[in-house]
Amino acid sequence: MKILIVDDFSTMRRIIKNLLRDLGFTNTQEADDGTTALPMLQTGNFDFLVSDWNMPGMTGIDLLREVRADAKLAGLPVLMVTAESKREQIIEAAQAGVNGYVVKPFTAGTLEEKISKIFERVEG
Amino acid sequence: MQEQTETDQIRLEMARTLVAHLEVGENKDADRVIGELAEIKENELFTEVGRLTRELHEAINGFLLDSRVSEMTQVDIPDAKERLNYVISMTEQSADRTLTAVEESLPMVEALDKQAGELLAEWDKFRSRLLTKDDFRGLSDELAAFLQQTQSHSKSLHDNLSNVLMAQDFQDLTGQIIRKVIDLVHDVEEKLVKLVRITGGKLEVGKKVDDPAVLEGPVVPGVEQGDVVTNQDDVDDLLSSLGF
Numbered sequence: 001m002k003i004l005i006v007d008d009f010s011t012m013r014r015i016i017k018n019l020l021r022d023l024g025f026t027n028t029q030e031a032d033d034g035t036t037a038l039p040m041l042q043t044g045n046f047d048f049l050v051s052d053w054n055m056p057g058m059t060g061i062d063l064l065r066e067v068r069a070d071a072k073l074a075g076l077p078v079l080m081v082t083a084e085s086k087r088e089q090i091i092e093a094a095q096a097g098v099n100g101y102v103v104k105p106f107t108a109g110t111l112e113e114k115i116s117k118i119f120e121r122v123e124g
Numbered sequence: 125m126q127e128q129t130e131t132d133q134i135r136l137e138m139a140r141t142l143v144a145h146l147e148v149g150e151n152k153d154a155d156r157v158i159g160e161l162a163e164i165k166e167n168e169l170f171t172e173v174g175r176l177t178r179e180l181h182e183a184i185n186g187f188l189l190d191s192r193v194s195e196m197t198q199v200d201i202p203d204a205k206e207r208l209n210y211v212i213s214m215t216e217q218s219a220d221r222t223l224t225a226v227e228e229s230l231p232m233v234e235a236l237d238k239q240a241g242e243l244l245a246e247w248d249k250f251r252s253r254l255l256t257k258d259d260f261r262g263l264s265d266e267l268a269a270f271l272q273q274t275q276s277h278s279k280s281l282h283d284n285l286s287n288v289l290m291a292q293d294f295q296d297l298t299g300q301i302i303r304k305v306i307d308l309v310h311d312v313e314e315k316l317v318k319l320v321r322i323t324g325g326k327l328e329v330g331k332k333v334d335d336p337a338v339l340e341g342p343v344v345p346g347v348e349q350g351d352v353v354t355n356q357d358d359v360d361d362l363l364s365s366l367g368f
Contacts, residue, residue, distance in 0.1 A: 011219040018227065054339045083342040085352045090359055094366050101359050104342065110356050 002045060003028045006037040006063065007052040007081075012104075016050055016081065019108050023115065034058025038066055041073055048118075053082035053089070061089075061096060068097045077118050081106065135164065183322040193315055196308070204305045211301055214294040221291040225284035232277045239270050 003025055007013045013030045020028055029044065031037035033055040041049065049067065053060040060080060067073045079100040080093050090101055099121070100114040138157055145154040187193065246263045249255050255263065340349045353359050 011216060011223065014223045014227075018223070018230075054341065059339075084339055085343050085354075085359070086340060086349070087351045087353060087362060089339075090353065090362050091366065094363060094368065101363060103353065103356055103359055106356065 001025055001027060001047050003048045003050060004031060004037060004040060004044065004046045005029070005050050006031045006034065006055070006060065008032050008055040009052075012052065012081075016111070019111050020050075022108065023112055034060065034063030034066070037063055041067065041076070042070070046076065048115075049076055049078045050081055051078065053080060053084045053093075061093060064093065064096045064098055077122050079114060079118060081111070131164070135161065180322070187315075187319060187322060190315075192311070196312060196315070200308050201312075204308050207301045207305055211298045214298055218291045218294040222288050225287040225291070229281055229284045232280060236274060236277055239273070243267060243270055 003020060005013050005016050005020075005028055007016070007030075010030075010032075013032075017028050017030065020026075029040065029046075031040055034051075035057040037049075037051070038058070040046070049063075051060040051063055058066075060082065064078055064080070067076055067078060077099045078097070079102065080098050081102045081104065083104040085103045093101055099118045102110055102114050138161055142154055142157040142161075145151075145157060243263070243266060246255070246259075246266070250260060250263060340352070343349060343352050343354060353362060
């Protein structure tokens with residue numbers, strides 16, 4: 001399972017990376033915004049994308065739209081982990097095809113729950 | 125008051141003349157009087173506009189000459205930006221130190237846990253007299269190595285935990301810095317209120333427009349941020365209502 005973590009703050013990337021490792025996902029890579037992430041996704045054979053929303057360059061929602069518009073990546077499970085908590089934004093992300101939405105600050109338990117839920121649905 | 129009566133007198137005089145002209149059908153003269161009356165009114169208006177302009181000009185000059193305002197724009201606000209940048213870098217450093225300590229410690233704990241588990245299994249065998257003499261010698265060596273490693277890992281863990289402890293020192297310092305910036309924001313607010321008062325104080329209090337394109341960032345208790353969810357449960361409820 002190869003996972004890409006996209007967040008402009010290195011601290012948050014490290015926290016997510018450590019939480020994922022605890023959950024048994026050791027094969028992770030990092031990108032600091034959508035512009036860096038997209039080419040990595042297109043060539044890197046990733047199985048899962050965890051992305052922040054508010055980033056300079058390309059935001060997480062735009063990255064999500066690019067992913068869904070790309071025939072090769074369209075089926076990639078995407079989990080949004082973000083501080084953005086307006087209802088209309090959550091709805092916007094849902095309409096753009098997000099698979100899960102976690103608001104910061106979050107707990108290890110929440111992240112685990114959302115990830116396993118996504119995989120249950122993807123595999124089932 | 126005296127002046128006012130004088131003007132009234134003149135106007136009354138002119139009105140009488142106007143009526144007199146109209147009664148005898150001297151329309152041209154009547155028009156001239158009407159024109160003169162309007163002129164009086166216009167002059168009054170111009171004087172009033174002139175007075176207000178001068179007052180506004182003086183008030184704005186007074187505001188600009190207020191040394192606190194120029195000090196704020198030239199010194200305090202650039203200072204505040206520096207201070208807040210420092211807060212960002214201090215909190216980032218602290219998070220990095222903490223994360224590094226944790227990332228170093230977790231594998232040590234995992235290793236100790238794994239080895240203890242293996243030794244415990246061997247030890248149980250020994251207690252059930254399932255070990256040969258050679259096996260026991262091996263176990264004894266492993267135990268000695270394990271105890272040594274436990275000691276060295278404990279020392280490293282202690283150091284790492286102390287690092288995590290020390291990395292929290294940012295809270296005190298950033299707290300002091302942020303409090304200073306809050307004071308400055310308060311000062312600026314007061315000056316702005318004064319400026320609004322000078323300009324007439326009739327500005328309508330604009331309700332914050334909820335622009336969906338603007339990213340709000342984290343929810344802050346006590347700050348109006350539009351229609352936001354307050355926790356993960358709300359997010360889950362919203363998504364499940366959308367059929368997720």
